[in-house]
Amino acid sequence: MLKFAANLSTMFGEADFLDRFALARAAGFRAVECQWPYDHGLDAVARKLEENGLELVLFNLPAGDVAAGERGLASLPERSAEFAASVEQGLAWAARLGCKQLNCLVGAPPPDADAIAARTALVANLRFAASAFKTRRVRLLVEPLNAYDVPRFAVHSSAEAIALFDEVGGENLWLQYDVYHMQRGEGELAATIARLLPRIGHIQISDNPGRGEPGTGEINFEFLLRHIDALGYVGWIGCEYFPTRPTAESLGWMRALG
Numbered sequence: 369m370l371k372f373a374a375n376l377s378t379m380f381g382e383a384d385f386l387d388r389f390a391l392a393r394a395a396g397f398r399a400v401e402c403q404w405p406y407d408h409g410l411d412a413v414a415r416k417l418e419e420n421g422l423e424l425v426l427f428n429l430p431a432g433d434v435a436a437g438e439r440g441l442a443s444l445p446e447r448s449a450e451f452a453a454s455v456e457q458g459l460a461w462a463a464r465l466g467c468k469q470l471n472c473l474v475g476a477p478p479p480d481a482d483a484i485a486a487r488t489a490l491v492a493n494l495r496f497a498a499s500a501f502k503t504r505r506v507r508l509l510v511e512p513l514n515a516y517d518v519p520r521f522a523v524h525s526s527a528e529a530i531a532l533f534d535e536v537g538g539e540n541l542w543l544q545y546d547v548y549h550m551q552r553g554e555g556e557l558a559a560t561i562a563r564l565l566p567r568i569g570h571i572q573i574s575d576n577p578g579r580g581e582p583g584t585g586e587i588n589f590e591f592l593l594r595h596i597d598a599l600g601y602v603g604w605i606g607c608e609y610f611p612t613r614p615t616a617e618s619l620g621w622m623r624a625l626g
Contacts, residue, residue, distance in 0.1 A: 369597070370593060370596065370597050370601075370605055370625070371399065371603075371604050371605065372397065372399075372604070372605050372606075372607055372622060373397065373399040373400055373401045373423075373425045373426070373604045373605065373606045373607065374388075374392040374395070374397040374399075374400050374401070374607055375400070375401050375402060375403070375572070375606050375607050375608040375609070376388040376389065376392065376400050376401070376402045377402045377403040377404070377608075378403075378574075378579075378607075378608050378609055378610050378611075379392070379607060379609070379610075379611060379615045379618075380392060380615045381610070381611070381615070382614060382615065385402075385408055386408060386412055386413075386416055388400075389416040389417065389419070389420045389422055390416075390419075390420055391615070391616075392420070392422065393420040393421065393422060394616075395615070395616050395619060396619075397422070398421070398422065398423065399422060399423040399424070399425045399604060400417075400422050400423070400424055400425070401424065401425050401426035401427060401604070401606045401608070402424075402426075402427050403427065403428050404427065404428055404430065404431070404434065405427050405461065405465075406430060406457070406461070410461060410464055410465075413465060414464055414465055417465060417466075423466070424465045424466065424467045425467065425468070425469070425570075425604045425606070426467065426469055426470070426471060426509070426544075426570055426604070426606060427458075427461070427462075427467060427470060427471070428458075428470065428471045428472070428473060429454045429455065429457075429458040429470055429471065429472050429473070429497075430454040430457060430458065431454075431473045431475075432444075432447075432450075432475075437476075438475070438476070439473045439474075439475060439476045439513065439518055439521060440472065440473030440474045440475035440476070440522075441454060441475055441493075442472060442473075442474045442475050442489070442490050442493040442494060442497070442522075443474050443475035443476075443477050443486045443487070443489055443490040443493075443522040444475050444477060444481075444486070444489065445482075445485045445486065445488070445489035448489055448492070448493055451493050451497075452493075452496065455496070455497045455500055455501075456500075458470050459500065459501065459504050459506060462504070462506050463504065467506070468505070468506055468507060469506060469507035469508075469509055469542070469569055469570060470501070470506060470507075470508065470509065471509040471510070471511050471544050471570070472494070472497060472508060472509065472510050472511075473511065473513070474490055474494075474510060474521070474522045474523050475490070475521070475522055476518055476519075476520040476521045476522065477520060477522065478520070479520065486522065487522075490522055490532070491532070491535055491536050494508070494510070494532070494536045494541065495536050495537070495538065498536065498538045498540045498541050499538065499540075501540055502538070502539075502540040507540060507542050507569050508540055508541055508542065509541075509542045509543070509544040509569050509570055510523060510529055510532070510533070510541060510542075510543065510544060511523075511529075511543075511544035511545075511546055511549070511572075512524055512525050512526055512528060512529050512543075512546075512549060512550070512553065513546075513549050513553075514548075514549045514550075514552040514553035515553060516552055516553075517549070517552070524553055525550075525553055525554050526543060526545065526550060526554065526560055526564055527554075529543050530543065530564065530567060533567070542567060542568065542569025542570070543564060543567050543568045543569060544568075544569060544570045544571075544572065545560075545561065545564070545568050545570070545571050545572070546571075546572040546573075546574075546608070547571065547572065547573045547574070547587065547592070548572070548573070548574040548575070548576050548579055548608075548609075551576045551586075551587055552576055557587070557592055558591075558592060558595050561595070561596060561599065561601075562595075562599055565599055565600075565601060568601070568603070569603060570603055570604060570606065571596065571601070571603065571604075571605045571606070572605070572606040572607075572608040573589065573593075573605055573606070573607060573608065573609065574607075574608055574609035574610070575587050575589070575609065578610075578612075579608075579609055579610050580609055580610060580611065580612045580618075581607075581609045581611055581612060581618040581619075581621060582609070582621040583620070583621045584612055589621060590621075590624070590625070593605075593625060594625075
């Protein structure tokens, strides 16, 4: 049985962030995720989860100045101390909010960066984070981002992510498989999910092009979601899409699945 979580950073954008929890519950969701909750106050987010009986299943580690185009710190050698602080902040929020997995955006080194130094920092930082997360019983996820949207991102494909996990070692690194990014970057969605299922910790969905709700683009979500269900995937599926209509009206694809 597939389990869907509303992404409150992209859905219910017709309301302020803290008001989206109640809207998600009213729409039938029992779980939510978000990108970066930190600007909204830890106590305020915890209160909204409790008031609405919602489980928070995912959010991202701090990723630097996202508005300026930064997409994570782990592959930036000069900011390893800031990355370590972001790990502690993320874990503190996860403990308070009852969240069992966090996503690490690994960063987009500048064009003049030393590639070897960036890779060395990335491996060392993920090794540190994976160990810290394991101690706190929280899963560390890494999400590849496609090269069209984020050209210099350090991990573009599922194969690159798995190779990185093997280089880092340990057993607490999981793939966050974003269907939109993987459709743009590599295709072969059904076969790749089947092959990598034991290493996938979380799946996110949105259609391509445009990141709208399922059914607004080229991806056959009716087939793909039933395929994921048949494979026996037991994790959450995050609805990280930007609705093309009022959010509650964009859920027809979910009702069609029953």
